[in-house]
Amino acid sequence: xxKQIIKNLVIDKLVDAEILGEEALELKVENVDAFKLKQxxxxxxxxxxxxxxxxxxxxxxxxxxMKERLEMDKKEKEDEFKLxxxxMKEREKIKELEMRERLxxxxxxxxMVKEESNTKVQxxxxxxxxxxxxxxxxxxxxxxxxxxxxxxxxxxxxxNWPKPYWTTMLQSVFEGKAAEIYSALPSEKxxxxxxxxxxxxxxxxxxxxxxxxxxxxxxxFDSQTYVEFARxxxxxxxxxxxxxxxxxxxxxxxxxxxxxxFKQCVHLDLKTHxxxxxxxxxxxxxxxxxNYTLSHKRSFKGQNVNTSSGNYKNQSTERTDSKPxxxxxxxxxxxxxxxxxxxxxxxxxxxxxxKKNGHLMADCFRLQKKNERDNKPxxxxxxxxxxxxxxxxxxxxxxxxxxx
Numbered sequence: 001x002x003k004q005i006i007k008n009l010v011i012d013k014l015v016d017a018e019i020l021g022e023e024a025l026e027l028k029v030e031n032v033d034a035f036k037l038k039q040x041x042x043x044x045x046x047x048x049x050x051x052x053x054x055x056x057x058x059x060x061x062x063x064x065x066m067k068e069r070l071e072m073d074k075k076e077k078e079d080e081f082k083l084x085x086x087x088m089k090e091r092e093k094i095k096e097l098e099m100r101e102r103l104x105x106x107x108x109x110x111x112m113v114k115e116e117s118n119t120k121v122q123x124x125x126x127x128x129x130x131x132x133x134x135x136x137x138x139x140x141x142x143x144x145x146x147x148x149x150x151x152x153x154x155x156x157x158x159x160n161w162p163k164p165y166w167t168t169m170l171q172s173v174f175e176g177k178a179a180e181i182y183s184a185l186p187s188e189k190x191x192x193x194x195x196x197x198x199x200x201x202x203x204x205x206x207x208x209x210x211x212x213x214x215x216x217x218x219x220x221f222d223s224q225t226y227v228e229f230a231r232x233x234x235x236x237x238x239x240x241x242x243x244x245x246x247x248x249x250x251x252x253x254x255x256x257x258x259x260x261x262f263k264q265c266v267h268l269d270l271k272t273h274x275x276x277x278x279x280x281x282x283x284x285x286x287x288x289x290x291n292y293t294l295s296h297k298r299s300f301k302g303q304n305v306n307t308s309s310g311n312y313k314n315q316s317t318e319r320t321d322s323k324p325x326x327x328x329x330x331x332x333x334x335x336x337x338x339x340x341x342x343x344x345x346x347x348x349x350x351x352x353x354x355k356k357n358g359h360l361m362a363d364c365f366r367l368q369k370k371n372e373r374d375n376k377p378x379x380x381x382x383x384x385x386x387x388x389x390x391x392x393x394x395x396x397x398x399x400x401x402x403x404x
Contacts, residue, residue, distance in 0.1 A: 211240035
């Protein structure tokens with residue numbers, strides 16, 4: 001405001017002094033209100049601030065763009081790095097596969113070379129001369145059949161005899177029942193070693209039940225040491241387990257023990273029925289026993305079962321007089337436990353009725369069945385059949401009459 005006033009005064013004086021012309025009066029500035037000037041100044045400041053804000057916004061936008069570009073660059077670089085890593089891994093895998101293929105090819109070549117060398121070196125060994133090796137076959141003994149086959153198998157494995165020739169080698173030394181069994185087999189089965197072995201063992205009654213009885217009834221001799229006795233017991237036990245095919249499995253061994261105990265606690269005819277069925281588990285034995293009992297109308301009451309662990313025998317029938325039977329049983333158990341008694345190798349029990357070994361006439365199942373049929377009353381139209389469980393063999397009757 002002051003500047004404008006001073007300017008106007010200067011112009012007026014210069015015009016009065018005729019230094020400037022009247023035209024200079026036009027240069028004089030009109031007086032403006034202070035309010036308008038302030039308004040103009042404020043507007044100018046606002047415009048300046050707006051310009052600054054716009055510039056700041058532009059700067060921020062540029063910074064954001066720069067950040068985005070940097071982030072994009074980082075992502076691109078990371079993606080490129082990952083791609084390179086994947087490519088490197090794929091290349092390594094390809095190299096590993098190539099190396100494996102090369103190693104396999106080299107192994108195949110080595111095996112091919114070995115096979116070629118074997119075919120060149122071993123044309124003569126492929127031929128097996130049974131006539132030359134037959135003299136190495138151990139002599140067959142009918143008393144030790146269970147020990148013969150393991151001995152033969154050891155020799156055959158050690159000498160690398162082909163298994164198809166084993167039966168040919170065996171038939172040259174078979175005698176007695178073994179020779180009869182081999183000649184009775186058809187040609188297809190006679191060439192199978194396992195079949196021939198199984199049939200021969202059956203012929204000599206070397207079945208699981210026989211091994212079990214041997215193991216349970218074997219007693220120590222006076223001439224034996226306890227080490228020898230323990231070894232024989234262990235050998236008999238192993239043969240029993242092998243014949244039952246337990247395969248060193250705890251569950252199979254558990255079922256074997258439970259099944260044996262179950263059979264010792266049932267009636268003799270039921271035990272024989274279970275033996276014929278070749279039961280594998282105690283549950284199956286229980287189901288079969290229930291079915292057998294129902295079909296034969298036999299109750300569990302009134303059956304006298306021998307569960308003593310010393311004899312491992314079942315009473316076939318219920319005895320009416322306990323004293324003679326107990327005395328007879330004590331005598332038989334004494335004979336069985338004596339060291340001079342060897343059931344299966346030196347002296348065998350022979351039944352006087354059926355002429356079979358392994359039991360006495362007092363325990364003969366056939367005789368008990370015969371007596372049961374003879375003592376069974378005939379049913380009439382007005383009566384129901386009555387099944388008696390008191391069976392006595394002639395030997396026990398004679399023994400009882402001596403006390404009466």
